[in-house]
Amino acid sequence: MSSQTRRDFLKHTTAAAAATITAGCITPPPAARLANRGPLIVSTWGFGKPANELALNVLQDGGSALDAVEQGVRHVESSGNTSVGLSGLPNAAGVVQLDACIMNGPGHQAGSVAGVEGVLHPISAARLVMEKTPHVMLVGPGAYWFAKQNGLEVRDGQADEASYRAWLPKQKKPAPGQGDKPENHDTIALLILDAAGNIAAGCSTSGWGGKVPGRVGDSPIIGAGTYADNRTAGISCTGHGEYFIRHAVAHDISARIAYKKESLAKAARDVVQTVLKQAGGSGGIIGLDAQGNVVMEFNTNAMTRGSIGPDGILKTAIFK
Ligand code: SD4
Numbered sequence: 001m002s003s004q005t006r007r008d009f010l011k012h013t014t015a016a017a018a019a020t021i022t023a024g025c026i027t028p029p030p031a032a033r034l035a036n037r038g039p040l041i042v043s044t045w046g047f048g049k050p051a052n053e054l055a056l057n058v059l060q061d062g063g064s065a066l067d068a069v070e071q072g073v074r075h076v077e078s079s080g081n082t083s084v085g086l087s088g089l090p091n092a093a094g095v096v097q098l099d100a101c102i103m104n105g106p107g108h109q110a111g112s113v114a115g116v117e118g119v120l121h122p123i124s125a126a127r128l129v130m131e132k133t134p135h136v137m138l139v140g141p142g143a144y145w146f147a148k149q150n151g152l153e154v155r156d157g158q159a160d161e162a163s164y165r166a167w168l169p170k171q172k173k174p175a176p177g178q179g180d181k182p183e184n185h186d187t188i189a190l191l192i193l194d195a196a197g198n199i200a201a202g203c204s205t206s207g208w209g210g211k212v213p214g215r216v217g218d219s220p221i222i223g224a225g226t227y228a229d230n231r232t233a234g235i236s237c238t239g240h241g242e243y244f245i246r247h248a249v250a251h252d253i254s255a256r257i258a259y260k261k262e263s264l265a266k267a268a269r270d271v272v273q274t275v276l277k278q279a280g281g282s283g284g285i286i287g288l289d290a291q292g293n294v295v296m297e298f299n300t301n302a303m304t305r306g307s308i309g310p311d312g313i314l315k316t317a318i319f320k
Contacts, residue, residue, distance in 0.1 A: 039056065039059045039065075039068075039192060039193060039194050039195055040191075040192070040193040040288055040292055040294060041055050041056055041059075041068070041072075041190070041191070041192050042190070042191045042192075042286045042287075042288055042294055042296070043072065043188065043189060043190040043191070043286065044186075044187060044188060044189045044190075044236070044238045044284075044286055045186055045187075045188065045238070047076050047079065047081055047084070047186075047188060048072075048076070048188060048189075048190065050075055050076075050079075051072035051073060051075050051076050051188060051190055052072065052190070054068075054071055054072050054075050055068035055069065055071060055072035055190060055192060056068070058071045058072070059192070059194060059195075064194070064198075064200075065104075065105075065192040065193070065194040065198050065199070065200035066102065066104055066127065066200045068192050068194075068200070069102060069123075069190050069191075069192055069200045069201065069202040070102065070123055070124060070127050070202065072188075072190045072202075073100070073123040073188055073190055073202050073203070073204050074121050074123055074124060076188040076204065077120065077121050077122065077123060077188075077204055078120060078121070081186075081188075082186075083186035083187070083205060083206055083209075084186065084187070084188050084204055084205055084206060085098070085120065085121075085122075085204070085206070086098070086118070086119075086120055086155060088205070088206025088207075089206045089207070089208070089209030089210070090206075090209070090210075091207075091209075091210065091211045091212070091213045091215070092210050092211065092212055092213060093213045095117055095213065096117065096206050097115045097116065097117055097140075097206070097207070097211075097213065097214075097215075098113070098115075098116050098117070098119065098122045098204065098205070098206055098207075099112075099113070099114045099115065099116075099122070099204070099205055099206075099207055099216060099217050099219040099220040100112060100113055100122035100123045100125065100126045100202070100203060100204035100205070100219065100220055101113075101126050101202065101203060101219060101220045101221070101222060101225065101226050102123060102126045102127045102130060102200070102201070102202040103130075103200070103201045103202070103222060103226055103227065103228040103234075104130070104198075104200055104228060105198050105199030105200060105201075105228040105229055105230035105234060105290075106198050106199075106230050108229065109130050109131075110130055110136050110222045110228075111126040111127055111128070111129035111130025111131070111133075111135075111136060111137075112126045112129065112136060112137045112138075112220035112221070112222065113125045113126050113129060113137070113138050113139070113143040113146075113147070113220060114137060114138075114139045114140075114143070114216040114220040114221075115139050115140045115143075115214055115215075115216055116138075116139070116140065116143040116144050116147070117140075117144060118144055118154045118155050118156050119143070119144060119147045119152060119153075119154055120152065120153040120154065120155065121152060121153065122143075122147075122204050123202055123203075123204045124147075124152055125138075125143060125146065125147040125150075125152055126202070126220070128146070128147070128150050128152070129143075129146065132150065133146075136222065137220065137221075137222075139216070140214070186205065186238065187203050187204070187205035187219050187225070187236075187237070187238040188203060188204050188205070189201070189202070189203040189219075189225075189226065189236030189237065189238055189286055190202050190203070190236070191228075191234040191235075191236055191286055191287070191288050192234075193234070193288050193289075193290065193292060197230065197290050198230060199228045199229070199230055199233070199234040199288065199289075199290060200228060200234065201226050201227065201228040201234040201235070201236050202226070202236075203219045203225060203226050203236050203237075203238075204219070205217065205219045207219070207241065208241065217241030217242075217244075217245075218237055218241035218242075218244035218245045218249070219237075219241065221245055222250075222251075223248050223250055223251035224237070224241075224244050224245040224248055224249060224250060224251070225237045225241065225244055225245075225249075225250060226250055227250035227251050227253075227254050229254055229258075230290055231258065231290075232254040232255075232257040232258050232264075232289065233253065233254055233257055233264050233287050233288060233289040233290075234287060234288050234289075235249075235250040235253050235254060235268070235285055235286070235287040236250065236285065236286055236287075237249055237250055237283060237284070237285045238283050238284060238285075239281065239282055239283010239284060239298075239300065240281050240282050240283055242281075243276055243279055243280065243281025243282075243283070244276075244281065244283065246279070246281075247271070247275055247276060247279060247281065249271055249272075249275075249276060249285065250285070252267075252271050252275065253267045253268050253271050253285065253287060254267075256270065256271070257289070263293070264287050264288070264289045264293050264295050265293065265295050265297075268285055268287050268295045268297040269295075269297055271285075272284060272285055272297040272298065272299050273297070273299055276299060277299045282299055282300050283298065283299070283300060284296065284297055284298025284299065284300060285297055285298070
């Protein structure tokens with residue numbers, strides 16, 4: 001992290017004195033950690049701020065970390081966001097196809113939906129997959145059917161063949177790093193460490209604007225876009241999903257912590273700044289571990305993230 005980015009962070013951090021900041025990692029001082037274990041809430045982008053606040057309310061009202069993740073993400077899904085939920089970016093056929101997943105640190109339960117149309121809250125569909133089926137992932141029409149059967153709000157998508165035919169001949173494979181412009185895609189990713197030391201993670205996105213219909217990004221793929229394991233960390237990603245899938249980014253960070261005994265900060269830095277960058281993949285990750293270490297590592301020009309510390313104070317960092 002450059003000194004400029006550190007200054008920006010301090011400018012936008014209301015409780016900077018409560019944390020030490022090193023190379024993209026915010027570590028509450030040990031005394032604070034012992035005195036008050038969580039909750040810690042971290043999310044991507046500016047639109048994560050209200051999601052963080054809502055998640056905190058859910059926890060304060062006695063909800064679980066999973067409840068808080070689901071409610072926080074639901075807020076963004078129905079907020080009119082241009083890259084999350086049904087108001088998100090349409091694919092080349094003019095249809096919004098959504099990806100989401102949720103994962104519970106204790107027990108490794110996970111659920112996800114991919115390429116689903118017309119479901120207002122894919123994050124809730126993902127949670128239902130996790131809790132009500134023996135499966136982990138449902139896609140397309142099956143995910144829609146399942147969501148509807150379970151009482152989730154659905155709206156019919158609209159195919160637009162003309163848009164697709166006009167779009168197709170103009171396409172070429174983007175040069176490395178060219179497909180990752182924030183206006184092309186964004187993801188709400190939300191991580192929580194609750195007071196009991198449990199980690200939960202979730203994310204939701206419309207993926208890459210103008211994608212080929214049926215394209216699935218990293219977000220709903222466990223171990224690529226999101227991972228949560230109480231023994232290592234919760235990790236969720238935003239960026240050029242194809243690279244995050246090919247390098248199993250979220251799981252790679254977790255595996256480095258588990259097997260190489262690296263810190264969350266080092267593992268995240270090596271994967272994002274070396275593995276991903278050398279491959280030409282751009283984007284970033286948010287992560288937190290059971291000790292309350294928070295990391296926000298990215299290799300793009302700009303990425304806004306927010307976190308709520310054990311003191312309940314919302315911190316927002318804007319890096320350029
Ligand atoms: C995807 N990684 O579909 C997602 C989109 C995203 O910032 O996170 N954009 O590739």
